[in-house]
Amino acid sequence: MTLDDRKLKILHAIIRNYLETGEPVGSRTISKYTDLNLSSATIRNEMSDLEEMGFIVQPHTSAGRIPSDKGYRLYVDSMMEIKDKEIEELKEVILEKEEKVERMLKSVAKVLASNTNYATMISAPAIQGNRVKFLQLSRMDDNQILAVVVADGNVIKNNIIPVSEKISDETLLKLNLLLNTNLCGKSIDEINLSVITAMKQQAGIHQDVVSDVIDALAESIKTEEDLQIYTSGATNIFKYPELADNQKASDIIHTLEEKQQLTELVNETLSDETNTGIQVYIGDEAPIQSMKDCSIVTATYDLGDGMRGTIGIVGPKRMDYDKVVSTLKNITHQLDDMYKK
Amino acid sequence: MTLDDRKLKILHAIIRNYLETGEPVGSRTISKYTDLNLSSATIRNEMSDLEEMGFIVQPHTSAGRIPSDKGYRLYVDSMMEIKDKEIEELKEVILEKEEKVERMLKSVAKVLASNTNYATMISAPAIQGNRVKFLQLSRMDDNQILAVVVADGNVIKNNIIPVSEKISDETLLKLNLLLNTNLCGKSIDEINLSVITAMKQQAGIHQDVVSDVIDALAESIKTEEDLQIYTSGATNIFKYPELADNQKASDIIHTLEEKQQLTELVNETLSDETNTGIQVYIGDEAPIQSMKDCSIVTATYDLGDGMRGTIGIVGPKRMDYDKVVSTLKNITHQLDDMYKK
DNA sequence: GTTAGCACTCCACCCTTTTGAGTGCTAACA
DNA sequence: TGTTAGCACTCAAAAGGGTGGAGTGCTAAC
Numbered sequence: 157m158t159l160d161d162r163k164l165k166i167l168h169a170i171i172r173n174y175l176e177t178g179e180p181v182g183s184r185t186i187s188k189y190t191d192l193n194l195s196s197a198t199i200r201n202e203m204s205d206l207e208e209m210g211f212i213v214q215p216h217t218s219a220g221r222i223p224s225d226k227g228y229r230l231y232v233d234s235m236m237e238i239k240d241k242e243i244e245e246l247k248e249v250i251l252e253k254e255e256k257v258e259r260m261l262k263s264v265a266k267v268l269a270s271n272t273n274y275a276t277m278i279s280a281p282a283i284q285g286n287r288v289k290f291l292q293l294s295r296m297d298d299n300q301i302l303a304v305v306v307a308d309g310n311v312i313k314n315n316i317i318p319v320s321e322k323i324s325d326e327t328l329l330k331l332n333l334l335l336n337t338n339l340c341g342k343s344i345d346e347i348n349l350s351v352i353t354a355m356k357q358q359a360g361i362h363q364d365v366v367s368d369v370i371d372a373l374a375e376s377i378k379t380e381e382d383l384q385i386y387t388s389g390a391t392n393i394f395k396y397p398e399l400a401d402n403q404k405a406s407d408i409i410h411t412l413e414e415k416q417q418l419t420e421l422v423n424e425t426l427s428d429e430t431n432t433g434i435q436v437y438i439g440d441e442a443p444i445q446s447m448k449d450c451s452i453v454t455a456t457y458d459l460g461d462g463m464r465g466t467i468g469i470v471g472p473k474r475m476d477y478d479k480v481v482s483t484l485k486n487i488t489h490q491l492d493d494m495y496k497k
Numbered sequence: 498m499t500l501d502d503r504k505l506k507i508l509h510a511i512i513r514n515y516l517e518t519g520e521p522v523g524s525r526t527i528s529k530y531t532d533l534n535l536s537s538a539t540i541r542n543e544m545s546d547l548e549e550m551g552f553i554v555q556p557h558t559s560a561g562r563i564p565s566d567k568g569y570r571l572y573v574d575s576m577m578e579i580k581d582k583e584i585e586e587l588k589e590v591i592l593e594k595e596e597k598v599e600r601m602l603k604s605v606a607k608v609l610a611s612n613t614n615y616a617t618m619i620s621a622p623a624i625q626g627n628r629v630k631f632l633q634l635s636r637m638d639d640n641q642i643l644a645v646v647v648a649d650g651n652v653i654k655n656n657i658i659p660v661s662e663k664i665s666d667e668t669l670l671k672l673n674l675l676l677n678t679n680l681c682g683k684s685i686d687e688i689n690l691s692v693i694t695a696m697k698q699q700a701g702i703h704q705d706v707v708s709d710v711i712d713a714l715a716e717s718i719k720t721e722e723d724l725q726i727y728t729s730g731a732t733n734i735f736k737y738p739e740l741a742d743n744q745k746a747s748d749i750i751h752t753l754e755e756k757q758q759l760t761e762l763v764n765e766t767l768s769d770e771t772n773t774g775i776q777v778y779i780g781d782e783a784p785i786q787s788m789k790d791c792s793i794v795t796a797t798y799d800l801g802d803g804m805r806g807t808i809g810i811v812g813p814k815r816m817d818y819d820k821v822v823s824t825l826k827n828i829t830h831q832l833d834d835m836y837k838k
Numbered sequence: 839g840t841t842a843g844c845a846c847t848c849c850a851c852c853c854t855t856t857t858g859a860g861t862g863c864t865a866a867c868a
Numbered sequence: 869t870g871t872t873a874g875c876a877c878t879c880a881a882a883a884g885g886g887t888g889g890a891g892t893g894c895t896a897a898c
Contacts, residue, residue: 182891195841218847218891296631304645312655391751402741410732523860536872559860559878
């Protein structure tokens, strides 16, 4: 059996109708509300074929048909040429250019959620090739030294280091020079034991301080193993009856709240550098058990300096793929643009 | 009518039973499962009285009784002498002494949620009387200066300030001296316009840098208007049928997710410095509309340096007040202790 | 290849009945 | 006067039963 043009048209009609209503769609509906001019009986025959081919399924005998995961997949794939709609609101939010990336991301998640009526997640950029850019010790008081480390992507970490005795201004100056000359421009891999021991030797009696700084540095530089993820609009789930069942909703929201499992998803999307940056997971395709009744659309953004992150939208399988994909395209473009200048 | 000892016993029995089962409790149950040795008929008479007094209500005629908010209030008040149970798990978490307060608080929320089976929230300490402790400018490269501000409670803020032309080492040294002498030990109120203009005058051609530093400082020092709140275990709500109704659950979880309304609650508890630090809001008593079917138990912790925050537990009205209160007592003590040394 | 017609299926809805837990009231008892 | 047994009554929730509608598969005719 071959999936000819007419079958394709009927399949599309079924899916679009189901996306709108969420109800199983029958032959009569298709016959009436398309310009195919076919009777319901003919549609029935075609639908029977489509079911046999696995694109649609019947929830029970004598109910209409709903798209299977395979059907969605076909639809999504054939829909991937996207118009560039404007999403004014989003534009505005981003253009406000909030100083802190974190806060910006949170509001993107929020706006996106209220805009689309789905749940959203956004991962903070995970720095990849990470180098020390700048490094500074200063004395807060006699017993405390403040260490500031700036890494690629202007990620700043502070650490307060307690010292047993006052460190003189000259010593501090020396240590700063020592650390900067030895560490600036180096990535975490390049700071090996020999570098460290060499530094300690030069530091003389202030070895302890050097150790502490190295520790602080290690922490600030390592690709945060638990990457930050912000979610929003989890309760939008309740707007879709097929997910609003207590058990399902609880599982989904819990997953969004816990975030643990989301990191897997993020890592997966980030590692895949092939396509346009938009990926659609339908049902079981996503590596998240609790979301087997959902679809997840993800996009990757790039802020330069190797700072890449993921935006994701979680909704019912019958989500408005069209809108979601173009919204995501739009928003990632804006993010990319914004930091490119 | 007077609330004599027998009535009290019956009321307690009703509440305890309802806390366990979540079902309206009838006269027969009380008659059988207490050591009062009274027939159900007698209990009925007493219950009728208790209802008239407003301690219990009937969801509908010919159903058992459930406690009213007033009834819960009586119960909670008379229960407030608490045993100090150990909660080993919590102890361990806190004793791990995670370097970052933020992360520590998150895990406290998490453990607390999984321990109690209720939803939890915890607010990061809001600094109160806030003074500049230390201040440092350093040159990252020719076009960027890094400003670090340390405030009371070792709250550190960084700001990268772009400059149009290179600032020499001496100038930087001067500016540092200027800023520190003028601003250290000052609270936000004390940094008024005259201080700022005086500083600008002394800064000469580097007024711009001074302005920028002042801005960074203002931001770091002000009591963050949007205080950080972490929540966990929102989906525990689903474990209680009386809250698991879609509309209610959605509202509650949304409130927990949005956090906006929680700040009101936090501010209210923080401002009330009267009692033991534990407060119980039953139903409408809390300033959060969506939680009118819940009870909220809050506790205040104090990390010294005027850093105070709130821990809250949100559950059904029939929550296990006993356990919750002692758990909270315990945890706040531990937090207080931990930072006291 | 397309269509009309028909028999059949099954869910969703409404209505009724049944059941069980619980109450209020009254009369009897200590 | 307080306590108890008994009984009639109420109501929500569960269990049945019937109906209608939407939808299908199949067959025969065009």
